[in-house]
Amino acid sequence: MDTSNPAVFVNAELLRLYVGRRVRAVVQVLRSDGGGSVMGKSTDEQQLVIKGHPPAPLSTFVEIIGIADTNQSIQAEIWTNFGDTFDTTSYNELCKYANGDFKHLFI
Template structure:
């Protein structure tokens, strides 16, 4: 099964740092700004300012934004399944707004956004 098939078969909740606690044990999607990365463990800041740890992440340069899909281990940690480096330019405020719309059911199909 390729990553596109996996993504379609098992949708992920789009979350920011504050919302992560509502989805522990579930598949989530988020974007964070990398603070440091070493040995498959990445620490970064969510779009709403929370510090998150991503396990199983590739090395990504500091200050880059990274898109992560994975399982929420706890309210501050995700076990990564899919990661993508978005580079240094990303509209974190817009993504944070999208998270709020998604969690409140205002947007039904977000595949076009991610």
């Protein structure tokens, strides 16, 4: 496992804190324009734009690892299908913990 460039766990609310840095997020795919971007709903119910070339086909839930290029978009490096069901509440709590008192364990 490469630990030289870790990706911070984020939801849409936390993304703004990491613009220009490597992040990881799970989104529910709402639509794909077929031209290199996906509109998704973050685990905190906010919309994000994921830029890049997703694998086909996409499952309902996808983990993205990439660079936060704005407070509402990520330039994806890695796309991982997470299936059609996912516990967004637990992932959202993980994001909060990873950016709160336990931040030193995740970054």
